[in-house]
Amino acid sequence: MIFQPPALALLLAASLNALALAAAGAFAFHLLRNWRPDQGSERQIALERHTYLVSTLVGLSLVLSLPALALFVHTADAMAPFFTGAMCAVGSLKANAWGLPALYAMLAGFFVAAAWLVLNHLDNLGWDTPLIRAKYRLLLGLAPLALAQAGLLWAYFLNLEPQVITSCCGSLFGPAATGAAAELAALPVGLAAPVFTTTLALTLAAGLAFLVRGRLGRGFALLASLHFPIALGAVVAFIAPYIYEQPNHHCPFCLLQAEHGYAGWVLYPPLFLGTAAALGVGLTSRTRAPSLAQAGPLLAARLARVAVACLGFFALAVAVYIGRSNLVL
Amino acid sequence: MIELHQVSKVFNPGQGNEYTAIHDVSLAIEPGRCTALRGPSGSGKTTLLGLIGGLSRPSRGRVRLDGRDISALPERFLTELRRLRFGFVFQQFQLIRGLSVLENVMLPAIPTGHPYRQVRARALGLLEDLGLGHRAATETQWLSGGEAQRVAIARALINDPPVILADEPTAHLDSGLSRQILAVLADLGAQGRTVILSSHDPLVFEVRLVERVIDIRDGALLP
Numbered sequence: 054m055i056f057q058p059p060a061l062a063l064l065l066a067a068s069l070n071a072l073a074l075a076a077a078g079a080f081a082f083h084l085l086r087n088w089r090p091d092q093g094s095e096r097q098i099a100l101e102r103h104t105y106l107v108s109t110l111v112g113l114s115l116v117l118s119l120p121a122l123a124l125f126v127h128t129a130d131a132m133a134p135f136f137t138g139a140m141c142a143v144g145s146l147k148a149n150a151w152g153l154p155a156l157y158a159m160l161a162g163f164f165v166a167a168a169w170l171v172l173n174h175l176d177n178l179g180w181d182t183p184l185i186r187a188k189y190r191l192l193l194g195l196a197p198l199a200l201a202q203a204g205l206l207w208a209y210f211l212n213l214e215p216q217v218i219t220s221c222c223g224s225l226f227g228p229a230a231t232g233a234a235a236e237l238a239a240l241p242v243g244l245a246a247p248v249f250t251t252t253l254a255l256t257l258a259a260g261l262a263f264l265v266r267g268r269l270g271r272g273f274a275l276l277a278s279l280h281f282p283i284a285l286g287a288v289v290a291f292i293a294p295y296i297y298e299q300p301n302h303h304c305p306f307c308l309l310q311a312e313h314g315y316a317g318w319v320l321y322p323p324l325f326l327g328t329a330a331a332l333g334v335g336l337t338s339r340t341r342a343p344s345l346a347q348a349g350p351l352l353a354a355r356l357a358r359v360a361v362a363c364l365g366f367f368a369l370a371v372a373v374y375i376g377r378s379n380l381v382l
Numbered sequence: 383m384i385e386l387h388q389v390s391k392v393f394n395p396g397q398g399n400e401y402t403a404i405h406d407v408s409l410a411i412e413p414g415r416c417t418a419l420r421g422p423s424g425s426g427k428t429t430l431l432g433l434i435g436g437l438s439r440p441s442r443g444r445v446r447l448d449g450r451d452i453s454a455l456p457e458r459f460l461t462e463l464r465r466l467r468f469g470f471v472f473q474q475f476q477l478i479r480g481l482s483v484l485e486n487v488m489l490p491a492i493p494t495g496h497p498y499r500q501v502r503a504r505a506l507g508l509l510e511d512l513g514l515g516h517r518a519a520t521e522t523q524w525l526s527g528g529e530a531q532r533v534a535i536a537r538a539l540i541n542d543p544p545v546i547l548a549d550e551p552t553a554h555l556d557s558g559l560s561r562q563i564l565a566v567l568a569d570l571g572a573q574g575r576t577v578i579l580s581s582h583d584p585l586v587f588e589v590r591l592v593e594r595v596i597d598i599r600d601g602a603l604l605p
Contacts, residue, residue, distance in 0.1 A: 093387060
């Protein structure tokens with residue numbers, strides 16, 4: 054184990070999050086079985102009272118867990134000098150078998166947590182808590198994910214050995230590498246760039262159309278969720294090489310470092326936030342509850358503005374990085 | 383229409399000092415009428431008024447206002463409902479010492495966001511109507527019992543609520559002042575407001591204000 058303050062903070066936060074969500078998951082199970090809003094039984098009234106407490110606790114826990122993804126990637130990047138062969142977060146994450154699964158669990162956790170927070174906020178806007186069942190069903194899925202996140206983080210940090218020789222990002226994304234990451238890196242720019250720009254343009258257009266006409270919110274969410282993996286793939290395929298000005302350097306993690314102007318911190322937060330907000334638009338547009346007839350569309354419009362602003366900023370940043378680059382692919 | 387359906391209120395449930403203040407009460411209160419809850423001290427009148435006005439939530443059962451269940455409302459909706467639909471007149475007046483009569487009356491209207499001048503003008507108008515215009519700048523600790531109760535009524539009316547809940551409005555007043563307060567409440571009833579009051583003061587039931595009397599004892603309604 055490497056005792057880094059961020060690692061300890063991550064472990065503490067993930068453990069508390071897992072504990073809170075495990076308790077909330079048990080409550081969610083109880084609520085879904087016994088929720089009868091038409092009845093005034095003692096049990097129903099007790100559930101109504103407890104749901105405020107549980108929602109507040111889970112909401113707070115999830116809000117705190119959102120930045121954990123960024124802290125985890127930053128920690129992995131900062132730990133690279135401890136491992137022989139590691140140049141960036143990739144080396145740290147590959148220092149044992151738990152690093153990449155932990156990253157994937159945190160990625161999934163980020164979006165599910167964001168979705169739950171949107172659903173919870175929306176539910177609280179209705180006087181009859183119309184989304185309570187959907188909210189707690191999602192919580193049932195979120196609780197195992199939080200437990201998995203915590204377990205993977207503990208397994209990862211406890212099994213880190215400084216004497217382990219790991220591999221640098223070149224082994225994952227370089228020309229000699231094999232696997233999905235290498236295939237992404239090998240995608241010709243002539244294919245990757247048009248696909249990326251088309252999905253990004255379509256997503257932004259759908260977001261703007263939703264803002265203007267208030268319709269096709271689910272289409273916007275669908276396009277944004279399709280665009281997200283394509284954008285990550287595009288970073289590997291051609292955006293990163295343009296920023297590094299090296300045709301064979303495709304690593305999406307080295308972008309987080311100072312020598313590359315912290316480009317990753319410019320690109321990733323708006324991409325993640327914009328995608329999460331667009332997913333929120335999809336969730337908000339789905340509801341037909343009469344008590345949300347006014348508040349629902351207002352929230353959807355606010356989320357759409359955030360999504361369009363974030364994804365627009367991401368598009369602009371990509372254009373500026375590529376435009377300033379001396380590399381010609 | 384205010385409806386209570388099998389409402390119970392238990393304090394300290396599951397503990398040694400558990401106490402059932404209201405037991406399985408079902409009740410419908412018609413709008414625009416004056417209804418009085420009559421019963422001895424400790425019979426549950428104040429608890430029942432609190433449940434009707436959303437000041438507390440039932441341990442079992444439902445309270446509905448115009449068909450909408452208000453006992454399950456999230457707190458922020460319940461707060462808004464209390465502010466706009468109910469005016470409360472408390473037994474102990476509950477005026478804030480150190481603030482003037484005018485400020486006390488204006489206080490419940492401040493969170494509504496209405497323009498200050500408009501709220502102030504309305505508060506002054508209410509004080510004039512209740513014969514307290516000359517006391518607007520006086521701090522409330524210097525008021526007599528009758529004046530304090532009239533200020534409390536003005537405060538209850540500042541947001542123009544359709545329902546007035548008055549808990550023992552004559553409890554601390556002599557007969558003359560009690561008649562004054564009851565006359566004010568009668569005027570409110572004549573304006574079409576629903577007035578619900580609790581009392582064990584015989585004077586309340588002698589005047590023509592009360593249209594319906596509900597007897598309560600040991601937390602249950604008497605037939």
